[in-house]
Amino acid sequence: MTQAIDVQAARKARRRWEISVADEAREAESSLRLFWTALKRDKLALAGGIFIIFVGLVSIAAPLISPYDPYEAETSLRLEPIGTPGHPLGLDGQGRDILTRLMWGGRVSIPIALVPVTVSTFVSLVLGLIAGYFKGVVGELIMRVLDVFYAFPTVMLAIAIAGIMGPGMMNVMLSICIVLVPYITRVVYTTTLVVSEQDFVEAARASGASDLQIVFGQILPNVLSPIIVYGTTTMGLQIVFASGLSFLGLGVQPPVADWGIMTANGRDVLQIAPHVSTVPGVLLLLVALSFNLLGDGLRDALDPRLRL
């Protein structure tokens, strides 16, 4: 019996929350306001978004605000731990300040994920809209080819591509793009299929709108929401993954500062100086977590059930 009461209470709690959001949002007018109101109430998503912006700004400003030069080595202070005077996060195996390298690392670790996700999203939008709306032979061909790429575990495929092509930021970004496109295209494709069947698309067609007008005016706006959610969540994963590639030596090369390379540098000294490996990893975790929370918040905020 207690279980049944719990479920009822849960239902009531959810309903009360839904109603209060709707009350607040009723003052807003456009669906954009509704969405923004719902998002603001999700404190975790907001915290995630703020943290991401903070890390981004620090990374951009690194040349101006970092306490030291990322390549400057103070060999007498090698492997000093967290809390060393003047070096709050300690120093690495070559005597370089870890806090500084974390700040500079963001200038590599963030774009190396941001660029592929953005580029893949554009490519996937084109492919998915074509395949989902116009269908036909071209559409079938696109989806069949992507099905083949679905057959590869993504980690393996990206490592193989990046590894075979050689080290460097461009190759890593390219391999991540190749790996992401099938997944994002599938999301665009299925959403396009669903939206194409809706009445308002029929109505637009009946009133004489051209295919292009329908795609940009009706389909695309409705495809964007799930894509934005997917893109945000995958950003977190890709930052971790790109760092993993650098960790394996497949991305940027030392002495460039990057969160993955920093973690790899600490492997040899793990027993005596664990902070060298663990600190960059914590930052990675927090950034990925922020993107995940933001993505979850966006998804909940875009949930049609909240639009009353």
Add this chain to the structure above:
Amino acid sequence: MAGYIFRRLVAVIPILLGVSIVIFLFMQLVPGDIAATLLGPRATPEKVAAVHRQLGLDKPLPVQYWLWLVKMLRGDLGTSIAVQVPVAELVIPKFKNTLILAAASLVVAVVGGLFIGIISAVRQYSIYDRIGLVLAIVGSATPSFWLALVLMYVFALKLRWFPTSGMYSLRGPGGLPDVLRHLVLPAISAAAIPLAVITRLVRSSMLDVIRQDYVTTLRAKGLPERRVIYGHALRNALPPIVSITGLQAGFLLGGALFTEVIFSWPGIGRQLYSSILARDVPVVQGAMLIISFTFVLLNLAADVFVAYLDPKLRAG
């Protein structure tokens, strides 16, 4: 059911063919000329041409692909450039080791995920739910290579409960207990993300099912709660869980790579990585072939199992 299985098997063949084409084309991605690389400083135009003929590189690409494919299907995966050993001999024992690691990780992820997910769903909004959700959300953001290092530091280096690397101890007694000791840390660090994903999925899938009217009816009929949850709700919540578990299994096959490298687990992931660094293309191709084919068949098995659970899906 048999018809569904047959149709799915037929659909898989063009995909496997496509996979083989992509893997074959991999050779083309290597920068520079393979023959020149192999010959090194002694390369002259005549020697390069001779090696081309020897490796069959002077034939048109589709012909090369066909010859390569026929060889593969006969079980001849080529010879490693680095160690002059047949690729199959090199790669298959390593693949077995990866299967052991992947299986252990999958067990941890599925059992853990089901356990935490069901408790979260059944006691929604309680402290157990909150802890479960936090674990799942943080877990899915955890870099696996970082987690491996942290676990290694705490449990292997500091507490000395488990060994830091390898699959067997060099001077140990060998056998199952030895492998299990070496398996614990790698299995946990590889299982972290799949566990997080499965937990959230089990929770949301169970929540959807529990809210259905027939569950209330079952309770009204006086069925004990345990039967309601495990006998009925869980069975109906399973299809998406099984599909995603299939995907996670594939992810483990490839993603265990980080874990294998860090813990020096002698698996196919680690072999793939070192062969990539050595530009040993035949081994890379052979390893990718085995991993991808297994991934495809695993997902097929998951789909078949889901169709078995949910007859409505068999029509497609």
